[in-house]
Amino acid sequence: MTIRKNQAQLSADEKRRFVNALLALKRNGQYDTFVTTHNAFIMSDTDTSDRVGHRSPSFLPWHRRFLIQFEQALQSVDPTVALPYWDWTADRTTASSLWAADFLGGTGRARDGQVMDGPFAAASGGWNINVRVDGRGYLRRALGSGGRQLPTKAETDSVLAMSTYDAPPWNSASDGFRNHLEGWRGVNLHNRVHVWVGGQMATGVSPNDPVFWLHHAFIDKLWAQWQQRHPASPYLPAAGTPDVVDLRDTMRPWNDVTPADMLDHTPHYTYDTAA
Numbered sequence: 001m002t003i004r005k006n007q008a009q010l011s012a013d014e015k016r017r018f019v020n021a022l023l024a025l026k027r028n029g030q031y032d033t034f035v036t037t038h039n040a041f042i043m044s045d046t047d048t049s050d051r052v053g054h055r056s057p058s059f060l061p062w063h064r065r066f067l068i069q070f071e072q073a074l075q076s077v078d079p080t081v082a083l084p085y086w087d088w089t090a091d092r093t094t095a096s097s098l099w100a101a102d103f104l105g106g107t108g109r110a111r112d113g114q115v116m117d118g119p120f121a122a123a124s125g126g127w128n129i130n131v132r133v134d135g136r137g138y139l140r141r142a143l144g145s146g147g148r149q150l151p152t153k154a155e156t157d158s159v160l161a162m163s164t165y166d167a168p169p170w171n172s173a174s175d176g177f178r179n180h181l182e183g184w185r186g187v188n189l190h191n192r193v194h195v196w197v198g199g200q201m202a203t204g205v206s207p208n209d210p211v212f213w214l215h216h217a218f219i220d221k222l223w224a225q226w227q228q229r230h231p232a233s234p235y236l237p238a239a240g241t242p243d244v245v246d247l248r249d250t251m252r253p254w255n256d257v258t259p260a261d262m263l264d265h266t267p268h269y270t271y272d273t274a275a
């Protein structure tokens, strides 16, 4: 059974196995296919046309399915590995163990943003940035640059309190839980974390930084917490919405999975704490 744990609670051995599985997927080419898929959806999801992965109700079930597929790829390398999550309301500084050299490595150097330590530093030789939006082939970060702050627990709780899943026009202008969690409106949770990390994480090729998976695993956990808090609040819209994935519509690129199939995470994994 897959149990997703808080990254701060991982043992040294669990960190080592997770890192090694990431490096193995990078070597065999599978890792970059996930970056390519994510970027294709970022480029095609728009507020006024067909939208699936982002700025739409299916942001949450789409990323849940995407993470399950990635976790299964990791487990094909090492069956003991599960995706950890990063609770950025708690581990909110650059001094967090998340950014230590035995895990993800730290921020980028001032000159060019290049990450200089940890297993994903360019000098390690195992983490070329191949799927990229500019010429730079090395991992970059600028953690908290410009004095940016990660979302607080209080800000996150204010979004978890929203009882409506999503609302017309079902895009980046919507009110409701999904768009506030995604961050196009209000206190801004998910989008702000991408910007706080900086580097590739602030672009469409964000999965180039392994912290992408830990960030989205926490977003996924927040969705589960919201469901527990609002058991009578359904996924919306239910049916008949142009350009938007309704409850029982299939989602690209898989075409065999619907939001309804993704509402319950427990057949796939559980969390270390009550969700």
Ligand SMILES: [Cu+2]
Pocket: 190, 194, 216
């Ligand atoms: Cu994201």
